[in-house]
Amino acid sequence: MDRLKRLVLPLLQEQLEGMGAGHLPVEAMLNASREADQGDLSLPCFGFAKALGQAPAAIAASLAEALPDHEALASVTPVNGYLNFTASTDWMAQTLLSGGDAQFTTDEPRTVLIEHTSANPNGPFHVGRARNAILGDTLVRLNRLWGNDVTAEYYVDDMGKQVAVLAWALEHLDSEGVEGLLAEREPPNPRWTAKQDHERVRFYQAAQILRQESDDKASIEEAIGQLVHASEHGDEAVLEAFEAAYQPVLDGMLTTLERLGISFDRFTKESEFVTNGDVGRLMEELKALEIHGEADNGAHFLDLGARGLKGKTDFFYRRGDGSSLYATRDIAYHRWKWTQSTALVNVLGEDHKLQAQQVGMTLEELGEQRPEVVFYSFIKLPEGKMSTRRGNVVFMDDLLEEAKAQAEAVVRDLRPEYDDEQISNIAEAVGTSAVRFNIIKVSPEKGFTFRWEDALTFEAGSAPFAMYSHTRACSIANNLGDVPAVDPEKLPVLTNAPDGLRQLLRTLCVQRDVLAKAVDEHRPHLFAEHLLQLANAYNAFYRDCKIAGENGVDTFYFAVSELARHRLKEGLNGLGLQAPKTM
């Protein structure tokens, strides 16, 4: 509809100039109508009343009167001080059918590096951690759909305490000892015994218990502390031992993500920036800054309060022993990222807000830009916060299995003629898609409580609903075979277009606008909402417009159906909702 706005705007401006009000901000005021029965674009005239010395309703009426007819407009109606523009069905159809794919993508592609997930490789994904991956991957996909050149990156935390604990546990404990320590916890699910993320997290959890409760916890802490220290000074042997400990875990985690359709273009290890000297050089630079300070024990910090940070203002980037901290390495990492891309986007949990603020401010202090950051709230369980450490979790692997099982039952019921393999393929696609959609459809800053019944719903407002509309469109295309194309220049005249047709064309017309906004503002749920509307509109079209009737195939309707099919497919793909293997 941005296209319609560009057509209407000059007409409006001309009229207002004639009325001596050319300076009024029409462009900002002319916006998409809220409700379909209010047309497609609406101009509230209240703001013009004072400048023109007329009542809003009178302004709207005289504008409606004065505006010349335009082929793109079916009507221009003044209502309650608003001026409503309704696009003509013919114009929408012609524009859509003659435009090609270019009309749905950007004219100015950007290069974007999106860092997401970057979870510590110490255990399997639970639903909470997976929100990051689903959000991040959807941003990656939507940016690509928009035409941007995207790199999806996973920052591997391959040093520090969490990995050290895992490495220590694998070296000092055996399975029997581990299970003995975890006797009071839920036993491991036998289904995942081959997945190393599930296997090794038991070692990690057992070590955490020993660190707190064992008689020689002091010496354990000492040993782990030495490992951490060595890794932070770039000790190659220790870093190799760490990698041997975490890599199988990371591989298991990536297997889970792959099932959700999530993959990465690049993995960058935190330790690289220590071993290549970047972190050391960075700390020297920070030392030269005017807001630099030093504590009694030789630790270094920046006084970010001097730059407006509220609350805790001292940002420590160097320990007393000279080693770096996580945030310090993150700054080095970001400087490197800026050499790779002209736009940076990070997906982070809300617990990283302060940290991100510190990193961002320090980057600015160094003359660099901040990355754009998408924060999300945590997913809770009805029993409370999820925690790998406490064992209070819903594992993504289990959720996906459950989703598939439920989908299988539904498909078997609905399509008894399908064989087991077909059912399994459909159920896998439907199950994983439903899980993704359930998470992506809510805005990231909203904390939400995970409930099985919501995650596994397959009704309107869910991924399967949108997938089903697409399947319908596919089914029609398959049934009808070769249908002659329509000439967009010679479409039938659509004076009494059915509601369903109008609704579908209108929804197709706003797809580009919504995608632009979702990408620009990093808010994928806007596009998820749109996809549901598109599916809904397709259903209305399907209801009102018989493509294959007694008189043969309506080639125009078929062309609209095909366009919708492509746009649905594109939308599903943009949200990472997967088509069944057989299709």
Add this chain to the structure above:
RNA sequence: GGGCGUGUAGCACAGCUGGAUAAUGCAUCGGCCUCCUAAGCCGAAGAUCGCGGGUUCGAAUCCUGCCACGCCCGCCA
């Protein structure tokens, strides 16, 4: 205690760079499968937009005070 975020029908959630009757799904009630796949469609009912002030022609939206919940306030990651 300080900082940030959230609070919208029974439940979940959209709208938040101010504009018309607050959108959608679940649940509830009623209707639609001889007709391109009913995971669907049509209709009904359901909201003091957390509470109080303020700004404005106009506030769910902006400002302010209060209340509730979440996250953060390591020389952890």
